[in-house]
Amino acid sequence: MNLFDTMNDADARHLTKGIVISAAGVTKQFGSGTRALDGVDVDVADGDFVAVVGPSGCGKSTLLRMAAGLEQPTDGSVALATDSVGFIFQEPTLLPWRSVRANVELCAEIARLPKAERRVRAQRAIDAVGLSGFEGQRPRMLSGGMKMRASLARTLTSEPQVMLLDEPFGALDEMTRLDMQAELQRLYADRGFTAMFITHSVSEAVFLANRVIVMSARPGRIVADIRIDFPYPRDPDLRYDNRFTEHVADISETLRGAR
Numbered sequence: 092m093n094l095f096d097t098m099n100d101a102d103a104r105h106l107t108k109g110i111v112i113s114a115a116g117v118t119k120q121f122g123s124g125t126r127a128l129d130g131v132d133v134d135v136a137d138g139d140f141v142a143v144v145g146p147s148g149c150g151k152s153t154l155l156r157m158a159a160g161l162e163q164p165t166d167g168s169v170a171l172a173t174d175s176v177g178f179i180f181q182e183p184t185l186l187p188w189r190s191v192r193a194n195v196e197l198c199a200e201i202a203r204l205p206k207a208e209r210r211v212r213a214q215r216a217i218d219a220v221g222l223s224g225f226e227g228q229r230p231r232m233l234s235g236g237m238k239m240r241a242s243l244a245r246t247l248t249s250e251p252q253v254m255l256l257d258e259p260f261g262a263l264d265e266m267t268r269l270d271m272q273a274e275l276q277r278l279y280a281d282r283g284f285t286a287m288f289i290t291h292s293v294s295e296a297v298f299l300a301n302r303v304i305v306m307s308a309r310p311g312r313i314v315a316d317i318r319i320d321f322p323y324p325r326d327p328d329l330r331y332d333n334r335f336t337e338h339v340a341d342i343s344e345t346l347r348g349a350r
């Protein structure tokens with residue numbers, strides 16, 4: 092399906108062809124008086140993998156929540172070209188009374204996919220995130236990392252056109268995190284969804300994204316927008332490539348100046 096077939100009129104007014112997420116002049120002032128974002132302009136093209144890095148509290152989650160329609164800007168506008176969106180929060184948010192399999196099937200169930208199709212997709216996603224053998228477990232039996240894997244599998248099962256990910260791997264141990272990064276970029280290479288991914292890890296951003304956006308301290312503004320041109324799928328050894336470490340050094344330097 093063409094993304095733009097699903098655009099509603101309000102979105103269409105804001106979006107030019109090929110742009111899936113568009114934030115224009117976005118400012119967010121909370122009722123508490125906190126000004127989280129200040130004049131943010133960003134366009135995410137169809138098929139882009141955009142990572143967003145920035146100091147803690149600079150408004151990254153707020154921007155992502157706006158893209159998902161969970162928050163409204165005080166000024167400016169945010170438009171999304173599709174309602175096929177998967178959101179992965181910092182917390183895995185699994186239903187405790189459901190098994191892993193039943194949790195993973197949930198999005199596909201809500202999307203009313205036939206049961207057999209749900210089963211196949213859920214199993215594929217469970218295998219992809221390394222949870223095979225745990226299908227019958229309840230969430231309380233899982234480690235934090237396994238819960239996050241189940242959450243990722245649940246979102247993958249509905250095969251969203253846009254994935255909005257808010258520090259999904261932040262709670263994982265280093266080895267698991269590297270495995271999940273490898274898995275996510277492989278899935279991205281296979282499925283070609285559009286992604287907006289928030290992280291505090293510059294090397295995670297460079298490994299996953301074809302574009303890294305650096306935000307300033309609150310109120311967040313965009314201070315850099317860097318292309319990362321390594322082809323997908325990416326080999327984990329890319330991390331030892333000089334061009335990779337140069338990107339990490341440049342972005343880290345920009346981040347230091349943005350605090």
Ligand SMILES: Nc1ncnc2c1ncn2[C@@H]1O[C@H](COP(=O)(O)OP(=O)(O)OP(=O)(O)O)[C@@H](O)[C@H]1O
Nearest residue numbers: 121122123125127146147148149150151152153154
């Ligand atoms: N609903 C809310 N009401 C009031 N203030 C809020 C609300 N949501 C977020 N904030 C404030 O807005 C600012 C930006 O928050 P946000 O969570 O977007 O930042 P962030 O860059 O994602 O932070 P972190 O990297 O620490 O997760 C913070 O100061 C936060 O306390």
